Amino acid sequence: MRLIIAVALMAVHAWAAEVIQISGAEQLQSTISQSNLLFVVFYAPWCGHCKKLHPKLDQVSQQLEQLDSVVLGSIDCTAAANKQLERKYGITGYPKMISFHNGIHSNYLGAHEAAAILSYLTAGPKLPWTITPSLPLTAPEGVSAAVVAVGNLTDKQQTVFKNVANRMAQSFSMYDFFLLTDADQPRLDTGRLCYQGNETVHPQACPWMFAVKWTSKGPKPLNAGVDLVAMIESAAIQTLQSEVVVEADSLVEQWVATQLAPPIISLTGKAQGGHAAIFEAATNPPRVYIFPSANTSAEHLEVTKNGLMTLQKLATQHKGQFRAAGVSQGYKELRAQFGVADTSAGVLYVVNGTDKHRCSDLTQLESCISKFLSGELPRWYKSATPFYYKPTDKALFGLQQLSHDEFDTFIPTPESTGVSAAAVLFYRPQFKEYQNRQPALQAVAEAFAKEPRARVAQYNMGTNDPPEALAKVLNKVAMAWIFFGDDGKTATQGAWTLLDNLPRLTEQLQAVSSAPLSSVDVPIVYITEDQQSYLYTLAAVVCAAGLYWKLGKAKKKSHGAAAAAAAMKKRSPEKKPRSPEKKKR
Numbered sequence: 001m002r003l004i005i006a007v008a009l010m011a012v013h014a015w016a017a018e019v020i021q022i023s024g025a026e027q028l029q030s031t032i033s034q035s036n037l038l039f040v041v042f043y044a045p046w047c048g049h050c051k052k053l054h055p056k057l058d059q060v061s062q063q064l065e066q067l068d069s070v071v072l073g074s075i076d077c078t079a080a081a082n083k084q085l086e087r088k089y090g091i092t093g094y095p096k097m098i099s100f101h102n103g104i105h106s107n108y109l110g111a112h113e114a115a116a117i118l119s120y121l122t123a124g125p126k127l128p129w130t131i132t133p134s135l136p137l138t139a140p141e142g143v144s145a146a147v148v149a150v151g152n153l154t155d156k157q158q159t160v161f162k163n164v165a166n167r168m169a170q171s172f173s174m175y176d177f178f179l180l181t182d183a184d185q186p187r188l189d190t191g192r193l194c195y196q197g198n199e200t201v202h203p204q205a206c207p208w209m210f211a212v213k214w215t216s217k218g219p220k221p222l223n224a225g226v227d228l229v230a231m232i233e234s235a236a237i238q239t240l241q242s243e244v245v246v247e248a249d250s251l252v253e254q255w256v257a258t259q260l261a262p263p264i265i266s267l268t269g270k271a272q273g274g275h276a277a278i279f280e281a282a283t284n285p286p287r288v289y290i291f292p293s294a295n296t297s298a299e300h301l302e303v304t305k306n307g308l309m310t311l312q313k314l315a316t317q318h319k320g321q322f323r324a325a326g327v328s329q330g331y332k333e334l335r336a337q338f339g340v341a342d343t344s345a346g347v348l349y350v351v352n353g354t355d356k357h358r359c360s361d362l363t364q365l366e367s368c369i370s371k372f373l374s375g376e377l378p379r380w381y382k383s384a385t386p387f388y389y390k391p392t393d394k395a396l397f398g399l400q401q402l403s404h405d406e407f408d409t410f411i412p413t414p415e416s417t418g419v420s421a422a423a424v425l426f427y428r429p430q431f432k433e434y435q436n437r438q439p440a441l442q443a444v445a446e447a448f449a450k451e452p453r454a455r456v457a458q459y460n461m462g463t464n465d466p467p468e469a470l471a472k473v474l475n476k477v478a479m480a481w482i483f484f485g486d487d488g489k490t491a492t493q494g495a496w497t498l499l500d501n502l503p504r505l506t507e508q509l510q511a512v513s514s515a516p517l518s519s520v521d522v523p524i525v526y527i528t529e530d531q532q533s534y535l536y537t538l539a540a541v542v543c544a545a546g547l548y549w550k551l552g553k554a555k556k557k558s559h560g561a562a563a564a565a566a567a568m569k570k571r572s573p574e575k576k577p578r579s580p581e582k583k584k585r
Contacts, residue, residue: 020074148209303362356382425480
C-alpha cells in the first residue's frame, strides 16, 4: 500500500512550497512590485519537460533560502485566469522561464538544469543596454554594430527600448544597444530632422532610432533612422499599474532585425542563434526560404548558385518587404517541415503569417517573388500520404490515411450520395498517445469497414497542413476527432479518447448522420494498453495481498500448533525412566 501511495505522489508532483503559484495578471504584478528579482516558470501540467523541471527548480529554491532578493514563481498556462499572461508574454512552448527585474522582463535561455538556473539568479540578469552621453569612437570588444536611441525619451519609451534590447541581446550578442542622453550630432548626422508641431528641432531633442556601425573614422549611421515614438506606441501594451510590455515580434524588433541583418541569412540547424534564431521565430515581415537541390551535379549546383544570387539581389532591392534565408542540405528538420524531398531540384517557399506559397522552379525565382509582392502567387498547402497505406483493404492495412489534397472530396456534403457522415482523427505523429494506440486504430478500421454510409480516416498533421477551415482549432491540439455530417453544418469536435470507446464513437457519428448506421461492427469489449497496464498492476497488488494473507494465516496456524503442544506438555507429568536396579529385581 505504501508503494502505491508513493507512486501516486510522484505522478502528481507539484512545485515546492518555496515556489509561489501565481494566478492572474493582478497577482503577478503584485509579486513583481514586492520582489527585487522574480523568476517565473510558465508551464502546462501535461508537459513532460515541465515535469522534469519540477525537482530541479525545487533544488534551486532550497539553495536560495538564504537569498531574500530572489523569488521563484510558477504560472499554469492552462488555467483560464492566465491566458492573458500567456498571450502578453508570447508563450508559445513550455516550459518558458522569464525573470522580472527593475521593471524589465528577460527570457531565460540557459540550460534547464539546477546549476545553470542558480548561477543565472545569483549573478542577476545582465543589462544589455548602455546609457551614455555619446557613442565611443571605437567599437566595444566583440561588437560589430549597435542600435542607438537618441532624444528625450519618457520613462515609458525607455522601458520599451530596454525591453527590446534585453530580448534581442540574447540572440544578437554581437550588437550593443545605446541610449544617448546628449548625442554628438556630427557623429550621428543622418540628414534627417525631427518635427515637433511646426518647429524643426535638433535630432537629439526628439526620440529617434538609428542602426550604427563603426569604421576607422568612428561610428557611422547605416540609415536615416526611424521615429521611435510611433514605433513604441504601436508596440507597447499598457497594463495594470502602468506596467509596459512589448508585444512579441514587435515593430521595433522587426526594424532592428531588418536593418542589421544581411540580405540572406544562412540556416544550418536548430541550435543557431543571432539572425537565424530571430528569422525562424519571427512572423513578420514575410520570410522567404530557398532550399537547394540535394543533387550535387554541376547543373543543379549552377541553378542553386544563380537562385541565391537572384534572391540576394531581390532581398536588397525590397528590403523591409520580406526577409530571405538559404537552407543548408543538412538541415533535415526544416526540409521535413516543408516536405522538401531529397529528389527535389531546388524549391523556394514564402511564409506570410500562416499562409505558405511555393515556387518549384528556381530559374523563375524573380517572377515568383514579383507575383508574391503583387498578391498573385497562389497559396500552397503541404500534402502527403504515407507510402505504406493501401486504400484497397482498410481492415487489413488499418485506418485510412488522408492527405490535404484528398480532404475536400472525403467529407460528405448535401450533394453526396450514399455517404452521410465522416470522422477524421487529426494527429501529430510524435504524440505518444497516438503511438500507443495502433491496436485501437486497427479496431476502428475493422468496425467501420462494412458501413457504406460512414467514412472514418486519420490525418497526419506532420506531413499535411491542416485544412484551412480547421486551422485555428487544430493548431493547438496534438490529437482530436472531428465529425462531419452531410447537412453542410459546422463540424463538431470530439476527444481523441473516443479511440478507446467504439460505442461512443459510433454514437457521435450517428449524431451527425442523416441516415442510420446499421452495419458498424462494434466489439463487446476493447481494452487499451493503458487499461491492460492498470489491470496488470491491480492483479499484482491483489496477488501480493493474497500471498501476504496466506502467509499470515499459515504463520498463525503454526504459532497455534506450537502453543497447543506446549500446553499439552505442561498438563502431562513428565515420566521418569526406571532405574536399572529396579529393572533387575
